C-alpha cells in the first residue's frame with residue numbers, strides 16, 4: 001500500500017515537469033534581461049564622458065531604467081517561485097496565482113518606493129557634482145570658470161533670460177578666462193525636483209507658473225511659481241521678480257559700448 005502511494009506520485013509529479021522546466025527557463029531569461037538593462041546603463045554611463053551629457057542622461061533615464069530592470073527581475077522571480085510544482089488542484093492553482101501576484105506586487109511596490117523616494121538622494125548628489133564639475137576649455141585644455149548669476153546675464157540672449165525668469169530654466173555659463181571662450185548649458189527646473197521642505201524627500205517640483213505682472217522696459221514684473229511635493233503633497237507658492245525687459249538692457253549696453 002505504502003509502495004503504491006509512493007510510486008503513484010512520481011508519475012503524477014512527472015506531468016508537471018514540462019511546466020517546471022519552462023518556468024525555470026522563463027525565470028533565467030528574465031533575470032538575464034534585467035541584468036542586460038542594468039549593464040547597458042552602466043556601459044552607456046561609462047561611454048558618456050561629457051559632464052553635461054552625463055547629467056542629462058542620468059537625470060532622464062537612470063531611475064526609469066532601474067525600474068524596468070526591477071520589474072523584469074520580479075516577473076522572473078514569480079516564475080521561479082512556481083517552477084517546482086509537485087501537485088496541483090483547482091484550489092492550489094488559485095492559492096499559487098494569488099500568492100504569486102501578491103508577493104510580486106509587494107516586491108514591486110517596495111522597489112518603486114525605494115526608487116521614488118530614497119534613490120533620488122543618491123542621484124541628486126551625483127548630478128550636483130556633475131553640474132559643478134569644472135568644464136575644460138577646448139581652446140586651452142584648462143578648467144573654465146562658472147560665472148555668477150549677475151555675470152552670466154551678459155552672455156545670455158533675451159530668449160534665454162526670459163526662459164530663466166519664467167520657465168524654471170537655468171543656464172550655466174562657463175568661461176575660459178584666457179580666451180574668453182564661452183560654453184552655455186541649459187538645465188530644466190521642471191525635470192528636476194528639489195528637496196521638499198516638509199518631508200525632506202527629493203520630490204518637490206514646479207507644477208505651474210503664472211505671470212502676475214509682465215515686466216516692461218522700465219518696470220520689474222512678478223511671477224508666481226507653484227510647487228508641489230510628489231510624496232507628501234505639500235504645496236508652496238513663491239513669487240519671483242522678473243527683471244525689467246531685457247531688450248531694454250541690451251539696448252542700454254549697446255549704446256554704452
Ligand SMILES: [Zn+2]
Nearest residue numbers: 196199229232
Ligand atoms: Zn514632501
